[in-house]
Amino acid sequence: MPRTPLIAANWKMNPAPEGAFAADSPYRPQSGIETMVFPTFFDLQPCLEAGLPTGAQYGHPDSVGAHTGDVSMTMIKKAGCPFVLCGHSERRRDHHEEDSDVVAQAEAALRNGLHPVICVGETESERRTKRHKQVVERQVRVLPLREVVTIAYEPVWAIGTGVTPTPEQAEDMHAFIRSLIPEARRESTRILYGGSLTAENALEFFQQPDIDGGLVGGASLKPAVFREIVLAAVQARS
Numbered sequence: 001m002p003r004t005p006l007i008a009a010n011w012k013m014n015p016a017p018e019g020a021f022a023a024d025s026p027y028r029p030q031s032g033i034e035t036m037v038f039p040t041f042f043d044l045q046p047c048l049e050a051g052l053p054t055g056a057q058y059g060h061p062d063s064v065g066a067h068t069g070d071v072s073m074t075m076i077k078k079a080g081c082p083f084v085l086c087g088h089s090e091r092r093r094d095h096h097e098e099d100s101d102v103v104a105q106a107e108a109a110l111r112n113g114l115h116p117v118i119c120v121g122e123t124e125s126e127r128r129t130k131r132h133k134q135v136v137e138r139q140v141r142v143l144p145l146r147e148v149v150t151i152a153y154e155p156v157w158a159i160g161t162g163v164t165p166t167p168e169q170a171e172d173m174h175a176f177i178r179s180l181i182p183e184a185r186r187e188s189t190r191i192l193y194g195g196s197l198t199a200e201n202a203l204e205f206f207q208q209p210d211i212d213g214g215l216v217g218g219a220s221l222k223p224a225v226f227r228e229i230v231l232a233a234v235q236a237r238s
Ligand code: 13P
Pocket: 010, 088, 154, 158, 159, 160, 161, 162, 194, 195, 196, 197, 215, 216, 217, 218, 219
């Protein structure tokens, strides 16, 4: 069974773009392509009410407790939200999340019936010193990969910089990540690429055999651009 491409919009700490809830919103799934939006907690409910496939950007692994400012996976599920991001590099950087935290989040997501989209990726200095595969292997090996999850490979140095790996370099990492997935899930697990995806470069990434879509940051805030990125995924599979 071929993997259905998924194009996910990570709006980070930005309001939902104008037109996101419209009937012809580009954030709705279309022509064999799944879409997903990751809004701020404030915009979760409007996105769900508009019928968009919606995920939270973070969830605490404990269901309740003394964690000021946090929201739990249990609460996200109860709000009717089916998806959650785990381990985005901005969370690893700003909130000092480590691999063990990311695993705890992914496991809690699964326990609560949420589908985790788990981010991995190396920093610029790890790539420069040729440790990128070692780092990504460390991040991937600890994940609950016998379950149904989505992985997003986001090289940290490509996020918001306008710099990307070549499609071939990205494919090399995606194929490597796939090789680390237990055989029973190897061909069915989706691996998204994220990091400075644009309407101009999306097609060449999506044409790679192990790249199953994208996790889009900056470009996902512009509905017209996001629409073109979704169309690139349609074109890549036709
Ligand atoms: P940019 O597309 O802005 O580089 O961000 C990528 C990202 O972090 C998506 O999660």
